[in-house]
Amino acid sequence: MNTLFTDQLSQISRREFIKLAGAGLFAVLFNAFLPEATPVMAGDPSQRLGRILNDAVGVYEKPSFNSRFIKMLYKDVIVQIDDITVGEDEPTYNRVWYYIDNIGYAHSGWIQPVQINPNPIAPTIPADGQLAELTVPYSDTYKDIEKRDNVTYRIYYSSVFWVHDVLKSSDGKIWYKIWDDKFKFYVYADATHLRLIPTSELAPSAPDVPESIKKIQVNRPEQVLIAYQDNEPVFMTRTATGARFIDGNFTTPAGKYILNRKRPTRHMADGDLAAPKTYDLPGVPWVTYLTKRGIAIHGTYWHNDYGKPRSHGCINVSCEASKWIYLWTSPAVPPNEDYWSEDTGTVLDVV
DSSP states (O other), X not given: OOEEOHHHHTTSOHHHHHHHHHTTOHHHHHHTTOOOOOOOOTTOTTOOEEEEOSSEEEEESSSSTTSOEEEEEETTOEEEEEEEEEOSSSOTTOOEEEEETTTEEEEGGGEEEEOOOOOOOOSOOOTTOEEXXXXXXXXXXXXXXXXXXXXXXXXXXXXXXXXXXXXXXXXXXXXXXXXXTXXXXXXXXXXXXXXXOOGGGGSOSOTTSOXXXXXXXXXXXXXXXXXXXXXXXXXXXXXXXXXXXXXEEOOOOOEEEEEEEEEEEEEEXXXXXTBTTTOEEEEEEEEEESSTTOOEEEEOSSOOOXXXXXXXXXXEEOHHHHHHHHHHSSSOOOTTOSOEEEEEEEEXXXX
């Protein structure tokens, strides 16, 4: 559990909230709202699954790196999450573990919760395109649907893309034509793997709330983002902000910002000021910019390890949290726009 919404925050008194905020106890708060594990039914599209995110992830007898090692799992392997629990030792910032495949425990930081939800295929796409999100663990894309011997790149669960056409290959398979906004070419993905997002889903979530009473605070020591409405917390999510690396200091700079530029999706890769020489991440979803240099709040599908700095300047949150922020903050983005900028927007403080 990395995000708390209004109904969950209402269960916490103002005094308790302030105490938690000042005592380094936000991790305990989030752990208190861990979802209950549900039985997994064979063939159930809503079953609880996870995708291995790191090159190698260990499985242990207990929820602890000090317990007996059972086996190693490798990147993009899909596992069944049978239970969720809190470990008793390191790492203190993220003690959530998954019991997987009925064999042992793996740390949640390197497992992305996913589902396998195939989608109906649209007969046509609007002339200006339509946003879509991937609803399967991963899918390979190609530049040529008739010559699929080389994968262009792999795309991952919850990533978002602009779809511009529907095509059928000679073998009868249906493909969506999606635009790569970074490298300026089209690739093709299995149409059943992408859910077209209706425009109604992209409507602003708080259109009647005055901009003057909305604000967001990112607390770097606590690694928490909190949205306030008239000084009352309405949303809270764990973050992974900028960190120091061998190649430089990418700490998210403290200060006050105006969130007045947005993209629903962005291919972040080499050459981006916010992602130099390290990333190649197509379809990063729900991007809300802090600075002209490209530092932003955005969804994250390449790790699930919130609670410590680990990015190259950006504020990493879950894909679900980034969409909430994108739709709650001002300005509102028209559903057919791939980039939007205004003079004013919601205030954000990084402290």
